[in-house]
Amino acid sequence: MSRGPHSTRILPVPHDDRADPQFHKVFFLWLSANCNILSFSAGTLGPVVFGLSFRDTALCILGFNIVGCALPAYFSTFGPKLGLRQMVQARYSFGFWAAILPALLNLATMMGYLILTCILGGSTLSSASVGFDPATGEHGGGISWDVGIVIVAVISLFVSFCGYKVLHIYERYAWIPPLIVFVIATGVSGSHLAPDTTLPPATAPQVLSFGATVAGFVISYCPIASDFTTYMRADVSSYRVFAYTYLGFITPIVLVQTLGAAFASSLAANPSWNIAYTNTSLSGLLHAILRPAGHKFSRFLLVILAFSVSGNISPTLYSFGLSLQVLLPFAFTLRIPRYVLSAVATAILIPLAIVGAAHFEEALSNFLGLIGYWSSVYGAVLFTEHLLFRRAQFGRYDVGAWDDVGRLPVGAAAVGACAVGAAVIVLCMDEAWYTGPVAKTTGDIAFELGFVAAGVAYAGLRLVERKITRR
Numbered sequence: 001m002s003r004g005p006h007s008t009r010i011l012p013v014p015h016d017d018r019a020d021p022q023f024h025k026v027f028f029l030w031l032s033a034n035c036n037i038l039s040f041s042a043g044t045l046g047p048v049v050f051g052l053s054f055r056d057t058a059l060c061i062l063g064f065n066i067v068g069c070a071l072p073a074y075f076s077t078f079g080p081k082l083g084l085r086q087m088v089q090a091r092y093s094f095g096f097w098a099a100i101l102p103a104l105l106n107l108a109t110m111m112g113y114l115i116l117t118c119i120l121g122g123s124t125l126s127s128a129s130v131g132f133d134p135a136t137g138e139h140g141g142g143i144s145w146d147v148g149i150v151i152v153a154v155i156s157l158f159v160s161f162c163g164y165k166v167l168h169i170y171e172r173y174a175w176i177p178p179l180i181v182f183v184i185a186t187g188v189s190g191s192h193l194a195p196d197t198t199l200p201p202a203t204a205p206q207v208l209s210f211g212a213t214v215a216g217f218v219i220s221y222c223p224i225a226s227d228f229t230t231y232m233r234a235d236v237s238s239y240r241v242f243a244y245t246y247l248g249f250i251t252p253i254v255l256v257q258t259l260g261a262a263f264a265s266s267l268a269a270n271p272s273w274n275i276a277y278t279n280t281s282l283s284g285l286l287h288a289i290l291r292p293a294g295h296k297f298s299r300f301l302l303v304i305l306a307f308s309v310s311g312n313i314s315p316t317l318y319s320f321g322l323s324l325q326v327l328l329p330f331a332f333t334l335r336i337p338r339y340v341l342s343a344v345a346t347a348i349l350i351p352l353a354i355v356g357a358a359h360f361e362e363a364l365s366n367f368l369g370l371i372g373y374w375s376s377v378y379g380a381v382l383f384t385e386h387l388l389f390r391r392a393q394f395g396r397y398d399v400g401a402w403d404d405v406g407r408l409p410v411g412a413a414a415v416g417a418c419a420v421g422a423a424v425i426v427l428c429m430d431e432a433w434y435t436g437p438v439a440k441t442t443g444d445i446a447f448e449l450g451f452v453a454a455g456v457a458y459a460g461l462r463l464v465e466r467k468i469t470r471r
Helices: 003-008 024-034 038-046 054-069 071-078 080-083 090-097 101-128 145-161 162-175 176-192 204-219 222-227 238-264 271-293 294-307 310-327 328-335 338-389 412-428 446-469
Strands: none
Touching: 003 080, 024 101, 024 204, 024 238, 024 310, 038 054, 038 101, 038 162, 038 204, 038 238, 038 271, 054 071, 054 204, 071 204, 071 222, 071 238, 071 328, 071 338, 080 222, 080 238, 090 101, 090 145, 090 338, 090 446, 101 145, 101 271, 101 294, 101 310, 101 338, 145 162, 145 294, 145 310, 145 338, 162 310, 176 238, 176 271, 176 294, 176 338, 204 238, 204 338, 204 446, 222 310, 271 294, 271 328, 294 310, 338 412, 338 446, 412 446
């Protein structure tokens, strides 16, 4: 069978088509997806939003990513063995109909990421416009944020149209330009890095709340992890796939987030950076940092950073079309092409990004925490199913039952476990708009306890479900 139909639809990839031996592709895909200004912006939240020193921010970034990167890397190993997209694999825990729940939440997560990355890319492209002054936020005939958002979204959509093979080729090299820009930024402004040393030592609630944001950033890849490994050879050790994926996540996320934290923690020592950040958010800060490289050259570098988000948007749009077919089974039945679904997603995200551009930092902080909560519960259900009930053996999955309601689990256990996890999360979460009674004392421990609670609940409920339904 040809590769084309499977790259646009959620059909399981046949064993013979899982023949790609280049496992390093997945490393470069996640490297490019996270070596951009979205990771940089996540790092700035430690000093700017949570009031952490650079040292404490950097330690949180390292520690929570060491743990957080493991779960999506583990799920990526399922792709070569089963040939199933991640949301289709969810049916083996949630059942055919209940899998619509994680598909819906995953679509909301991806749309949130698309909105945030388009805002970042569009505002940075606007900052590169002729006559822009990052110190005052004034434009002299350049493009607006709105126009920049549209340009970034449309170009990223075009890349996603090209499918699995071209996407991997693009991602193999997309990380290089932004990395060069980050190195230049460090070279021309590194001497001005002077982290604020007057901040008090971090409290446990500060660390845990920022940690939830850091973890949410990477754990949110769990619902799409195996989408990009389904064509890789099934006979190669899963440890190899895990290692490539884990390194692809942790390398750019830790380095770029820490760089963002370093510059954000130096705002007080650099009035021009502080004014630029206050007036025009992250794009202004980036422009101020790069300005010593020269007026024209700094604008060129900003354009590169603006389009660095395409490395994240393009694979997200690719997975968006796949998840939408799980949410709306008729989209699969009618054979609506994935690229049409991606185009619909782009048409939705552009106006949402334009509307949300005025509240970026607040939206980013709240969003990363929320997606970490549900992603941890989702991960706990699939993780428990695989280890406890499938005994970590891929041969125990009946791949041929992927769309057979009668042969898949009922899904009551998974939904019940999610409800238990959600209840624990509500008690333990700490967001700007709500703080649970437990979190008032401990800080945000929602994603950790939510994961444990959902896993334990699923183990018990699934035992009962299997005894009653025999599937």
